[in-house]
Amino acid sequence: MAEVLVLVDHLDGEIKKSTFELLTAARALGEPSAVVVGPAGSAGKLSEGLKAHGAAKIYIAETDSSDFLTPQVSVLASLVESKDPAAVLIGVSADGKEIAGRLAIKTNSALLGDVVGVSPEGGTHSVFGGAFIAEAKANTGHPVFTLRPGSVEVEQADGAGAEETVEVPAASGRSATVQSREPVTGGDRPELTEASVIVSGGRGVGSAEQFSVVEGLADSLGAAVGASRAAVDSGFYPHQFQVGQTGKTVSPQLYIALGISGAIQHRAGMQTSKTIIAVNKDPEAPIFEIADFGVVGDLFKVAPQLQEEVTKRKN
Amino acid sequence: MNIVVLVKQVPDTYSERKLSSGDHTLDRDATDAVLDEIDERAVESALQLKEANDGSEVTVVAMGPDRATDAIRKALSMGADKAVHLSDEALHGSCAVQTTKALAKVIGTLGEVDLILAGNEASDGRIGAIPAMVADVLGLPSLTHARELTVDGSTVTVRRETDDGVTVLSTELPAVVSVNEKINEPRYPSFKGIMAAKKKPVTTLTLADAGIDASEVGLASALTTVTSSQPKPPKSGGEKVEDEGDGGAKIAQFLVGQKLI
Numbered sequence: 001m002a003e004v005l006v007l008v009d010h011l012d013g014e015i016k017k018s019t020f021e022l023l024t025a026a027r028a029l030g031e032p033s034a035v036v037v038g039p040a041g042s043a044g045k046l047s048e049g050l051k052a053h054g055a056a057k058i059y060i061a062e063t064d065s066s067d068f069l070t071p072q073v074s075v076l077a078s079l080v081e082s083k084d085p086a087a088v089l090i091g092v093s094a095d096g097k098e099i100a101g102r103l104a105i106k107t108n109s110a111l112l113g114d115v116v117g118v119s120p121e122g123g124t125h126s127v128f129g130g131a132f133i134a135e136a137k138a139n140t141g142h143p144v145f146t147l148r149p150g151s152v153e154v155e156q157a158d159g160a161g162a163e164e165t166v167e168v169p170a171a172s173g174r175s176a177t178v179q180s181r182e183p184v185t186g187g188d189r190p191e192l193t194e195a196s197v198i199v200s201g202g203r204g205v206g207s208a209e210q211f212s213v214v215e216g217l218a219d220s221l222g223a224a225v226g227a228s229r230a231a232v233d234s235g236f237y238p239h240q241f242q243v244g245q246t247g248k249t250v251s252p253q254l255y256i257a258l259g260i261s262g263a264i265q266h267r268a269g270m271q272t273s274k275t276i277i278a279v280n281k282d283p284e285a286p287i288f289e290i291a292d293f294g295v296v297g298d299l300f301k302v303a304p305q306l307q308e309e310v311t312k313r314k315n
Numbered sequence: 316m317n318i319v320v321l322v323k324q325v326p327d328t329y330s331e332r333k334l335s336s337g338d339h340t341l342d343r344d345a346t347d348a349v350l351d352e353i354d355e356r357a358v359e360s361a362l363q364l365k366e367a368n369d370g371s372e373v374t375v376v377a378m379g380p381d382r383a384t385d386a387i388r389k390a391l392s393m394g395a396d397k398a399v400h401l402s403d404e405a406l407h408g409s410c411a412v413q414t415t416k417a418l419a420k421v422i423g424t425l426g427e428v429d430l431i432l433a434g435n436e437a438s439d440g441r442i443g444a445i446p447a448m449v450a451d452v453l454g455l456p457s458l459t460h461a462r463e464l465t466v467d468g469s470t471v472t473v474r475r476e477t478d479d480g481v482t483v484l485s486t487e488l489p490a491v492v493s494v495n496e497k498i499n500e501p502r503y504p505s506f507k508g509i510m511a512a513k514k515k516p517v518t519t520l521t522l523a524d525a526g527i528d529a530s531e532v533g534l535a536s537a538l539t540t541v542t543s544s545q546p547k548p549p550k551s552g553g554e555k556v557e558d559e560g561d562g563g564a565k566i567a568q569f570l571v572g573q574k575l576i
């Protein structure tokens with residue numbers, strides 16, 4: 001069976017969930033080979049998890065290079081050349097998209113970006129915030145896919161996980177140099193793109209302090225916290241929590257919007273959620289057009305009462 | 316400094332966007348078209364650098380149908396000096412790799428360039444990496460998703476902010492930098508700017524002018540093909556109630572009914 005290269009996204013010895021989604025999706029195309037690029041010693045902690053999700057091979061490229069993303073691109077490009085894989089799968093993230101794009105240029109491959117499904121025929125795109133579904137096919141060998149997190153249900157599978165050390169080839173062009181790096185640490189709440197429940201706050205929340213109302217409800221539901229761009233721009237909440245056109249695209253089982261008007265650019269990031277609840281004091285707010293259940297009222301009254309009800313039911 | 320800004324005309328995100336049923340490309344007639352908001356920020360960054368570095372010039376580069384001139388005029392009215400527009404029927408339906416290579420060819424016609432600026436991702440795209448791809452074709456370093464950008468002599472430094480954290484990147488010019496939506500607030504074109512823009516030079520290039528072979532671009536030779544597309548029926552609203560002191564409890568009831576809690 002043909003190999004499918006899967007780039008492993010890892011931080012401090014932990015594999016990101018999106019990588020398990022890639023390994024699961026890869027099995028529809030061939031035999032997954034995990035590709036680990038990182039500082040010396042990073043692969044050791046990862047192999048168990050990769051094997052448990054079906055990695056038949058694990059290619060390990062160790063490097064202390066401070067070249068920005070270039071080692072990942074060069075390692076994948078040389079593996080594409082030497083192994084002629086059926087496809088390369090990379091998770092959607094800022095880095096993932098960039099690695100995929102640069103790899104497609106280097107290997108002259110079809111680039112199918114931000115797909116929500118892969119098959120031997122190609123990839124499925126959800127376009128314009130889910131308003132359109134499009135199928136696309138690759139017209140080259142070894143197409144490069146980026147897969148949106150949360151679009152594939154992770155399934156475990158036994159893989160041999162045969163390890164093979166690979167060289168990091170010298171880069172062909174100049175690279176940017178990494179001077180420093182501060183990764184965002186997850187905190188205790190689930191990742192936005194992985195959460196099955198999300199509680200989001202908008203400008204209506206009014207201040208950074210008052211976001212505790214959003215967080216309180218989220219915690220009672222075991223939910224992730226999201227925010228509208230207006231809330232982020234007003235400094236109420238950090239930007240990595242922004243949902244929408246220029247933020248994250250999410251599709252949870254339940255999305256609760258508090259004090260969010262429902263501008264088209266916000267909806268583009270959340271309208272494929274299974275169930276949508278809205279609380280807004282303006283009965284005309286467009287968020288109600290897509291809400292399965294809406295309450296016209298003050299979020300500072302409604303959200304705490306809902307939190308209380310949820311907590312009561314848990315006990 | 317010789318600064319190039321890559322800009323794109325996109326369907327206004329405030330309007331309903333469509334794919335055309337024939338070849339599943341963007342239905343450009345169905346929607347209002349605007350200069351992508353993120354590109355306004357790239358233009359703003361270029362103008363700030365120009366203001367800080369005497370003798371700089373800002374050139375806008377766009378690829379797209381004739382009506383992309385509206386987006387170009389907007390960038391010129393903000394203060395860019397001139398524009399180059401790659402416009403050719405044969406470009407229709409080009410994939411990301413083809414588009415990247417075509418943009419690189421156009422940049423190649425501009426002589427010595429110190430800095431290429433762009434928005435981090437187009438609001439109508441799926442790739443989100445064209446600036447880095449252009450950089451790779453040109454053999455230049457790419458510093459992407461800049462929230463802060465400083466040029467000191469020949470060194471460019473960027474504070475790259477993404478959902479995954481902050482990375483400080485630096486390199487020597489020439490380089491490609493893409494900006495994120497938090498980098499600045501783009502200026503509004505002044506009346507004077509709008510009038511001046513009408514007289515600024517806009518060079519329209521055909522494929523031949525840019526040295527691009529027609530077989531390298533377009534739907535027929537694209538590396539990817541969209542085989543089908545379908546609108547998804549929009550979600551419709553459900554029940555809406557006025558809060559009478561029991562709004563939270565009513566939501567809880569609804570969630571219990573849906574087995575969500």
Ligand SMILES: Cc1cc2nc3c(=O)[nH]c(=O)nc-3n(C[C@H](O)[C@H](O)[C@H](O)COP(=O)(O)OP(=O)(O)OC[C@H]3O[C@@H](n4cnc5c(N)ncnc54)[C@H](O)[C@@H]3O)c2cc1C
Binds near residue numbers: 244260285328
């Ligand atoms: C290119 C582009 C990209 C964009 N990308 C995004 C994006 O990714 N994400 C995004 O969210 N936006 C995005 N926007 C911005 C978008 O157009 C809206 O401006 C934004 O979503 C508004 O956020 P909001 O709903 O929080 O604020 P507002 O529109 O100001 O709405 C606040 C709401 O809170 C309600 N409210 C106030 N007080 C209370 C209270 N006490 N109780 C209940 N309700 C209350 C009000 O009735 C109002 O409906 C983008 C815009 C552009 C042009």
